[in-house]
Amino acid sequence: MRAISFQQSSEETLLLKLSGPWKLGSDLPTVEDVAGRIASGRRVRKVAFDAEDLGNWDAGLLTFLVKVRDLCRQKNIELDSRGLPEGVHRLLGLASAVPEIKDTGKNQVRERWFARVGDRTIEAVRASREVLEFIGDATLTLAKLAGGRVRMRRSDLLLIIQQCGADALPIVTLISALIGLILAFVGAVQLKLFGAEIYIASLVAIGMTREMGAMMAAIIMAGRTGAAFAAELGTMQVNEEIDALKTLGVSPMEFLVLPRMLALVLMMPLLAVYADLVGILGGMAVGVGAFDITLTQYAEQTQLALNTRHILIGVVKAGVFGIIIAVSGCLRGMQCGRSATQVGYAATSAVVTAIVWIIVADGLFAVITNVLKI
Amino acid sequence: MNRSASHIGVRNLTIAYGDFVVMRDLNFTINRGDVFIIMGGSGCGKSTLMKVLIGLKSPATGQVFYNDKSLWEIDPTDRQQIMQRFGILYQSGALWSSMTLAQNVGLPLELYTGLAAGEIHDLVSLKLSLVGLAGFEEFYPSEISGGMRKRAGLARAMALDPEVLFFDEPSAGLDPVSARRLDDLILELRESLGTTVVVVTHELASLFAIGNNSVFLDPETRTMIASGDPKQLLAESPDPKVRRFLTRGEE
Numbered sequence: 001m002r003a004i005s006f007q008q009s010s011e012e013t014l015l016l017k018l019s020g021p022w023k024l025g026s027d028l029p030t031v032e033d034v035a036g037r038i039a040s041g042r043r044v045r046k047v048a049f050d051a052e053d054l055g056n057w058d059a060g061l062l063t064f065l066v067k068v069r070d071l072c073r074q075k076n077i078e079l080d081s082r083g084l085p086e087g088v089h090r091l092l093g094l095a096s097a098v099p100e101i102k103d104t105g106k107n108q109v110r111e112r113w114f115a116r117v118g119d120r121t122i123e124a125v126r127a128s129r130e131v132l133e134f135i136g137d138a139t140l141t142l143a144k145l146a147g148g149r150v151r152m153r154r155s156d157l158l159l160i161i162q163q164c165g166a167d168a169l170p171i172v173t174l175i176s177a178l179i180g181l182i183l184a185f186v187g188a189v190q191l192k193l194f195g196a197e198i199y200i201a202s203l204v205a206i207g208m209t210r211e212m213g214a215m216m217a218a219i220i221m222a223g224r225t226g227a228a229f230a231a232e233l234g235t236m237q238v239n240e241e242i243d244a245l246k247t248l249g250v251s252p253m254e255f256l257v258l259p260r261m262l263a264l265v266l267m268m269p270l271l272a273v274y275a276d277l278v279g280i281l282g283g284m285a286v287g288v289g290a291f292d293i294t295l296t297q298y299a300e301q302t303q304l305a306l307n308t309r310h311i312l313i314g315v316v317k318a319g320v321f322g323i324i325i326a327v328s329g330c331l332r333g334m335q336c337g338r339s340a341t342q343v344g345y346a347a348t349s350a351v352v353t354a355i356v357w358i359i360v361a362d363g364l365f366a367v368i369t370n371v372l373k374i
Numbered sequence: 375m376n377r378s379a380s381h382i383g384v385r386n387l388t389i390a391y392g393d394f395v396v397m398r399d400l401n402f403t404i405n406r407g408d409v410f411i412i413m414g415g416s417g418c419g420k421s422t423l424m425k426v427l428i429g430l431k432s433p434a435t436g437q438v439f440y441n442d443k444s445l446w447e448i449d450p451t452d453r454q455q456i457m458q459r460f461g462i463l464y465q466s467g468a469l470w471s472s473m474t475l476a477q478n479v480g481l482p483l484e485l486y487t488g489l490a491a492g493e494i495h496d497l498v499s500l501k502l503s504l505v506g507l508a509g510f511e512e513f514y515p516s517e518i519s520g521g522m523r524k525r526a527g528l529a530r531a532m533a534l535d536p537e538v539l540f541f542d543e544p545s546a547g548l549d550p551v552s553a554r555r556l557d558d559l560i561l562e563l564r565e566s567l568g569t570t571v572v573v574v575t576h577e578l579a580s581l582f583a584i585g586n587n588s589v590f591l592d593p594e595t596r597t598m599i600a601s602g603d604p605k606q607l608l609a610e611s612p613d614p615k616v617r618r619f620l621t622r623g624e625e
């Protein structure tokens with residue numbers, strides 16, 4: 001049975017007869033049926049209802065009626081809702097009580113292609129300005145630190161140092177030991193062709209200190225600490241905690257960003273050196289265990305291959321990576337919008353930004369050291 | 375102290391997020407020692423207006439005067455100095471989540487008073503007991519309820535005995551007894567310290583009990599449609615929207 005039928009009850013009045021159950025999920029008539037009827041028939045000035053045979057109903061009926069109401073408004077047709085059950089009548093009244101606020105700033109206008117390209121460009125320029133401003137701000141704050149007048153709590157700094165230093169040791173140990181192992185295995189297979197297995201030690205030593213130690217520590221810290229920074233600062237942004245700091249006259253740059261940058265810049269070189277060490281031990285395990293090199297031979301060869309230059313390059317890189325991770329973590333956190341989804345986005349984006357720039361910086365280091373022949 | 379001198383003045387103020395105008399053409403004056411109520415329907419821009427008054431968000435056009443200095447035309451360091459004289463309770467409490475309640479209330483004191491740790495400790499306990507949170511010094515914000523967070527935020531706002539207190543819906547989430555105590559506290563602060571208090575609230579009981587001046591924001595026309603003593607507005611305002619608000623829609 002159709003749940004609706006039409007009747008031109010009198011001169012210019014369309015009577016909608018509603019019958020049977022009107023529940024969501026069942027096959028309900030749509031407002032288009034009504035619109036079609038109004039368009040096709042004689043001129044209609046008034047819409048009325050007959051709900052004598054109406055069964056159970058729920059929000060399905062209400063949404064239909066609200067649409068009918070909007071349709072009537074649009075076509076300048078009077079709506080007579082007296083024929084509806086009392087409850088429906090009242091709910092419909094509530095739904096119309098608060099006038100819809102027009103222009104909430106969310107008008108869905110489809111933009112033209114050129115406009116979109118323009119908007120994106122302007123947005124990109126604005127975003128890069130923001131990044132530069134942030135870096136400038138951070139530099140100024142560092143300068144202020146040298147001057148000795150910054151508002152930062154020592155306990156915060158120590159806690160963050162612990163979180164991004166000591167607490168990161170287990171994962172750094174695991175990853176760098178594995179990297180040492182892998183380097184040794186991959187290298188050994190090739191070197192064996194020339195009977196030069198002993199050079200595994202050199203390969204691992206130089207590979208770890210110049211490249212992999214700093215790089216792996218950086219990637220671990222980007223995922224671990226960079227994301228945490230962004231999420232922490234983002235949540236503080238959402239909870240208005242940063243606003244509360246600002247009104248207290250405390251610069252979030254000094255109070256929140258500075259200790260995080262300091263902690264990472266101090267800890268990253270240490271972590272890198274530690275990673276170098278563990279990596280070399282990993283390589284040693286392979287060299288001594290799987291290829292017959294004695295412990296002393298391996299140690300001697302490592303010592304021969306290594307010099308302070310390699311180690312220093314790794315350490316400097318690690319410091320730079322530390323700055324990159326801290327800046328991208330804090331930047332994304334401070335830029336975070338005011339909702340929980342934005343916090344997740346900030347964390348993800350901090351990791352991606354950091355890793356991209358770490359690789360770029362590493363490339364630059366490779367070129368520079370090559371040009372300088374160091 | 376000159377009781378009726380203008381403390382905060384708002385002239386032709388328009389506030390907006392990008393192109394979206396939240397409120398336009400606001401004009402009102404908050405006098406020294408006023409308990410000034412900002413009222414209006416949910417989402418009409420009360421919190422945003424408060425952000426502009428406290429110097430966190432710049433207005434699209436118009437001015438906010440603080441003791442006849444235009445808050446948004448002086449340089450940022452001067453503005454910062456003025457902001458230090460404000461005590462602010464945010465709608466969400468906005469406690470610093472990595473610090474205990476004692477540290478939250480104590481930080482402003484540490485930064486600006488140069489008091490010894492022992493004195494700060496005593497002051498913190500006093501402020502926390504004023505809002506009924508004695509004994510919660512070592513709790514973290516995540517370990518207390520929403521209403522308690524609100525009260526702790528209040529204690530922090532009062533830490534430095536500010537010249538102006540801004541409260542964004544202070545009694546939302548509080549039981550009637552605590553809400554009443556809060557009203558008494560506000561009146562007491564005004565009486566004893568001459569603090570100017572700006573309150574965003576919908577609570578009719580407290581609004582009539584404490585407010586002596588107000589502004590009514592209307593979301594449809596996007597501007598203020600009434601201002602003055604709330605009791606007087608109830609008695610005399612010709613505007614049906616204002617009357618409906620002040621009588622809970624019963625008129």
Ligand SMILES: Nc1ncnc2c1ncn2[C@@H]1O[C@H](COP(=O)(O)OP(=O)(O)OP(=O)(O)O)[C@@H](O)[C@H]1O
Nearest residue numbers: 338391394396415416417418419420421422423465
């Ligand atoms: N960050 C923002 N960006 C864009 N628009 C915003 C932002 N914050 C708030 N708005 C808009 O500004 C308007 C006013 O918001 P506001 O938070 O000031 O309202 P309110 O009067 O405090 O509401 P409530 O009584 O519910 O707290 C809302 O329509 C909201 O959509």
Ligand SMILES: [Mg+2]
Nearest residue numbers: 420421465542
């Ligand atoms: Mg609000």
